[in-house]
Amino acid sequence: MTATVEENTEAKPGAVPTFEVTLRIERYNPEVDDAPHFEDYRVTVHGTDRVLDALHQIKWDQDGSLSFRRSCAHGVCGSDAMRINGKNRLACKTLVKDVNPGKPITVEPIKGLPVEKDLIVDMEPFFQAYRDVMPFLVTTGNEPTRERLQSQEDRERFDDTTKCILCAACTTSCPVFWNDGQYFGPQAIVGAHRFIFDSRDDGAAQRLEILNDKEGVWRCRTTFNCTDACPRGIQVTKAIQEVKRALLTNKF
Amino acid sequence: MQTHKYDVVIVGAGGAGMRAALESSTRVRTAVLTKLYPTRSHTGAAQGGMCAALANVEEDNWEWHTFDTVKGGDYLVDQDAAEVMCREAIDAVIDLEKMGLPFNRTPEGKIDQRRFGGHTRNHGEAAVRRSCFAADRTGHMILQTLYQNCIKQGVEFYNEFYVLDLLLTDGPDGVQRTSGVVAYELATGEIHIFQAKSVVFATGGTGKVFKTTSNAHTLTGDGMGVVFRRGLPLEDMEFFQFHPTGLAGLGILLSEAARGEGGILRNADGERFMERYAPTIKDLAPRDIVARSMANEVREGRGAGPNKDYVLLDLTHLEPAHIDAKLPDITEFARTYLGVEPYTEPVPVYPTAHYAMGGVPTNVEAEVLRNNTDVVPGLYAAGEVACVSVHGSNRLGTNSLLDINVFGRRAGIAAAEYAATADWVDLPEAPEALVVGMVESIRSRSTGERVADLRRELQETMDRNVQVFRTEASMKEALGVIDELKERYANVVVQDKGKRYNTDLLEAVELGFLIELAEVITLGALARKESRGGHFREDYEARDDVNFMRHTMAYRAPVTEVDNGPRFADEVRLDYKPVTVTRYQPMERKY
Ligand SMILES: Cc1cc2nc3c(=O)[nH]c(=O)nc-3n(C[C@H](O)[C@H](O)[C@H](O)COP(=O)(O)OP(=O)(O)OC[C@H]3O[C@@H](n4cnc5c(N)ncnc54)[C@H](O)[C@@H]3O)c2cc1C
Ligand code: SF4
Ligand code: FES
Numbered sequence: 089m090t091a092t093v094e095e096n097t098e099a100k101p102g103a104v105p106t107f108e109v110t111l112r113i114e115r116y117n118p119e120v121d122d123a124p125h126f127e128d129y130r131v132t133v134h135g136t137d138r139v140l141d142a143l144h145q146i147k148w149d150q151d152g153s154l155s156f157r158r159s160c161a162h163g164v165c166g167s168d169a170m171r172i173n174g175k176n177r178l179a180c181k182t183l184v185k186d187v188n189p190g191k192p193i194t195v196e197p198i199k200g201l202p203v204e205k206d207l208i209v210d211m212e213p214f215f216q217a218y219r220d221v222m223p224f225l226v227t228t229g230n231e232p233t234r235e236r237l238q239s240q241e242d243r244e245r246f247d248d249t250t251k252c253i254l255c256a257a258c259t260t261s262c263p264v265f266w267n268d269g270q271y272f273g274p275q276a277i278v279g280a281h282r283f284i285f286d287s288r289d290d291g292a293a294q295r296l297e298i299l300n301d302k303e304g305v306w307r308c309r310t311t312f313n314c315t316d317a318c319p320r321g322i323q324v325t326k327a328i329q330e331v332k333r334a335l336l337t338n339k340f
Numbered sequence: 341m342q343t344h345k346y347d348v349v350i351v352g353a354g355g356a357g358m359r360a361a362l363e364s365s366t367r368v369r370t371a372v373l374t375k376l377y378p379t380r381s382h383t384g385a386a387q388g389g390m391c392a393a394l395a396n397v398e399e400d401n402w403e404w405h406t407f408d409t410v411k412g413g414d415y416l417v418d419q420d421a422a423e424v425m426c427r428e429a430i431d432a433v434i435d436l437e438k439m440g441l442p443f444n445r446t447p448e449g450k451i452d453q454r455r456f457g458g459h460t461r462n463h464g465e466a467a468v469r470r471s472c473f474a475a476d477r478t479g480h481m482i483l484q485t486l487y488q489n490c491i492k493q494g495v496e497f498y499n500e501f502y503v504l505d506l507l508l509t510d511g512p513d514g515v516q517r518t519s520g521v522v523a524y525e526l527a528t529g530e531i532h533i534f535q536a537k538s539v540v541f542a543t544g545g546t547g548k549v550f551k552t553t554s555n556a557h558t559l560t561g562d563g564m565g566v567v568f569r570r571g572l573p574l575e576d577m578e579f580f581q582f583h584p585t586g587l588a589g590l591g592i593l594l595s596e597a598a599r600g601e602g603g604i605l606r607n608a609d610g611e612r613f614m615e616r617y618a619p620t621i622k623d624l625a626p627r628d629i630v631a632r633s634m635a636n637e638v639r640e641g642r643g644a645g646p647n648k649d650y651v652l653l654d655l656t657h658l659e660p661a662h663i664d665a666k667l668p669d670i671t672e673f674a675r676t677y678l679g680v681e682p683y684t685e686p687v688p689v690y691p692t693a694h695y696a697m698g699g700v701p702t703n704v705e706a707e708v709l710r711n712n713t714d715v716v717p718g719l720y721a722a723g724e725v726a727c728v729s730v731h732g733s734n735r736l737g738t739n740s741l742l743d744i745n746v747f748g749r750r751a752g753i754a755a756a757e758y759a760a761t762a763d764w765v766d767l768p769e770a771p772e773a774l775v776v777g778m779v780e781s782i783r784s785r786s787t788g789e790r791v792a793d794l795r796r797e798l799q800e801t802m803d804r805n806v807q808v809f810r811t812e813a814s815m816k817e818a819l820g821v822i823d824e825l826k827e828r829y830a831n832v833v834v835q836d837k838g839k840r841y842n843t844d845l846l847e848a849v850e851l852g853f854l855i856e857l858a859e860v861i862t863l864g865a866l867a868r869k870e871s872r873g874g875h876f877r878e879d880y881e882a883r884d885d886v887n888f889m890r891h892t893m894a895y896r897a898p899v900t901e902v903d904n905g906p907r908f909a910d911e912v913r914l915d916y917k918p919v920t921v922t923r924y925q926p927m928e929r930k931y
Binding site: 117118119120136138147148149151152153155156157158159160161162163164165166167181183204205206208211215219223224225231234235236237238239240243246247250251252253254283286288289 | 484
């Protein structure tokens with residue numbers, strides 16, 4: 089922990105320390121502001137507090153107009169991706185003590201999607217890209233009466249990309265996406281990967297054709313930002329590479 | 341103000357809402373209104389699994405599953421409903437597999453199954469492998485799969501629309517019929533009227549009544565509150581499940597799967613204390629029993645940690661590879677939020693408010709009841725918001741993911757079939773009035789108390805007084821606080837006065853539902869002078885089948901004054917409804 093973190097002297101051994109931090113938050117309400125600006129807020133947090141807890145403290149006790157999305161508060165719903173100290177993270181999965189709390193912590197909306205208010209962005213273009221890659225099982229032939237069989241190896245093949253919570257941390261950390269809003273972005277490729285490599289699926293050819301488009305996988309320049317950003321630990325770049333290879337070799 | 345017209349409107353896009361939408365949207369014109377993007381719904385947080393007697397790995401049948409459900413619910417389960425659920429469970433799992441859900445597999449490639457609390461072979465002989473799962477993110481996979489299929493079918497969603505009122509219109513026969521809902525659009529602050537022949541409520545639970553909870557910030561019981569304010573009953577609200585293993589101090593859930601896979605609960609002395617409380621199935625006893633045992637260990641001074649206020653979940657004897665394969669997400673929660681390495685250290689845990697067994701009463705067709713026997717034409721409910729009642733006084737693990745699929749599907753079909761033949765019902769006069777009064781009275785107030793302060797007081801009193809252990813005195817204390825909060829709520833003030841994404845305002849509206857429901861929960865619990873399932877009275881420790889083997893039905897007169905929002909003016913009236921018993925007579929619940 090940093091030097092500013094003061095141990096609470098009265099605490100019992102094993103108890104959690106508290107400390108003060110500044111959050112420097114990008115604020116923008118198009119109803120009243122001409123342009124985004126930063127505002128500083130000072131809060132006292134516990135060692136186990138998440139950035140989301142700090143944001144809540146500000147909203148609940150200081151400035152109710154601060155706006156952000158959140159729901160589950162433990163990294164499973166994908167609501168609260170934001171730029172924290174310049175890096176895309178989930179506010180609910182990032183402990184304040186881990187983001188250099190000795191200095192002001194900057195919090196900004198994720199980049200590349202239109203800002204609606206404060207930390208809330210328009211997610212529609214992102215979800216549209218996902219919907220465009222046919223993210224559902226496509227099957228042909230007769231349905232079996234019981235479950236389809238799938239070997240444990242075949243199930244494992246696409247396990248990594250099933251973890252995606254559609255938080256957009258990857259897509260909005262991608263420089264290609266920032267410069268070209270038409271690019272599907274890494275998440276859509278992850279979404280397609282999850283089905284392309286599912287042994288039960290027969291829609292890979294169609295999906296690959298969609299991704300072969302000029303705004304598809306070939307725009308990826310392998311900068312690895314997406315993999316670094318993913319709060320679910322998905323090997324995003326690897327998934328993209330596998331999709332590229334499937335396009336070249338027609339094997340999947 | 342905009343007006344829309346659909347045959348069916350579904351409120352909520354969690355598991356229950358989307359399962360309903362997949363049925364309804366192929367039959368009639370359907371809209372799904374949801375305050376969250378569908379994939380943000382809390383179904384995605386469910387971890388452990390979904391039970392069905394597939395018998396893929398050992399002998400099993402749905403009748404055993406029914407028995408476990410009835411016994412687990414401490415005989416307050418409506419047995420006809422439990423039969424429906426357990427029988428249809430098998431198809432519900434197979435349907436999800438066909439939709440693409442990536443279940444874990446057996447070596448033969450079938451859907452794998454594992455043990456889960458309270459699920460047994462042959463009426464309690466031994467634990468049975470009945471839970472179908474996808475690692476420890478079963479709910480995530482269900483939510484994703486249902487959403488993916490909604491995309492495939494082109495289901496129409498209205499995302500970030502908060503439904504704040506239900507529209508009922510008096511019919512010529514004096515019976516109220518469903519005519520639609522009123523929604524508030526988060527992005528613009530605009531009010532929308534949705535006229536509909538059928539409405540399905542699938543708004544999930546209300547865990548935020550409590551401070552320590554596994555539930556999302558957004559689980560504020562809106563659907564229950566909306567329906568209740570229109571004079572319709574709520575059933576069995578006093579039964580709330582406290583899940584044994586929440587991360588201490590945080591409430592974040594560590595699935596029962598951790599114990600299903602071999603995890604053991606220990607007190608500060610390292611003792612496996614569940615051997616004393618449930619000698620046969622020990623750590624896999626039903627949740628209410630485990631939660632009370634844990635709280636009792638802490639109360640009697642055997643808690644661990646600096647304040648002796650939690651117990652320990654020990655996974656250290658399991659192979660790290662096994663943990664990684666079966667429990668990857670929940671062990672990561674322990675690392676991320678408590679800095680504890682489950683391979684080598686036991687994890688601090690304490691009970692956390694988890695699941696509302698009660699809710700909007702329905703029959704097995706998911707039709708909403710307006711009293712013990714009659715339904716409200718055109719109104720349906722499914723999922724955690726509803727009370728069928730398949731969970732009775734204590735839900736078995738994995739039975740909610742099952743409930744949302746079975747009854748979500750039934751609600752979607754029933755709502756669509758009703759709408760296909762029913763006539764349009766005229767909207768009531770000034771349909772928007774209640775919602776406009778509610779939001780504008782809050783928005784326009786310039787001084788008063790903060791929402792967060794009231795909410796904190798509410799949650800603290802509920803945790804302190806209406807949690808795992810309850811007494812008449814503790815509940816009267818809670819009611820005193822709630823009464824005060826009801827008055828103070830008339831003075832809440834928000835700082836954000838704008839139209840755009842005004843979450844400040846909506847938190848104030850949600851607080852109104854929380855206060856309303858906290859009162860119903862506590863009044864029901866106070867009147868129930870017995871202990872059963874999730875409801876434990878220290879002053880009445882025994883189950884009392886003579887006086888209390890019956891469902892509580894709570895009513896309040898419908899809101900009439902609309903200009904200033906809800907007033908909580910009238911008293912809550914409690915009534916009772918008989919339990920449906922088919923083949924299982926109540927027995928003592930021993931494990
Ligand atoms: C951490 C955790 C783990 C769990 N694990 C399991 C498990 O392993 N097995 C099991 O069987 N059960 C489990 N459960 C329980 C189960 O997940 C839930 O009971 C179930 O998913 C509820 O589904 P639902 O569709 O009823 O509601 P939710 O999924 O909560 O969805 C509610 C929907 O309603 C919408 N909504 C709410 N209010 C409004 C409003 N005013 N207007 C418009 N829309 C609104 C929301 O946007 C959301 O889409 C778990 C629960 C938790 C919290
Ligand atoms: S791949 Fe990872 S970062 Fe990208 S949307 Fe999915 S969970 Fe978020
Ligand atoms: S609030 Fe759900 S991921 Fe952060």
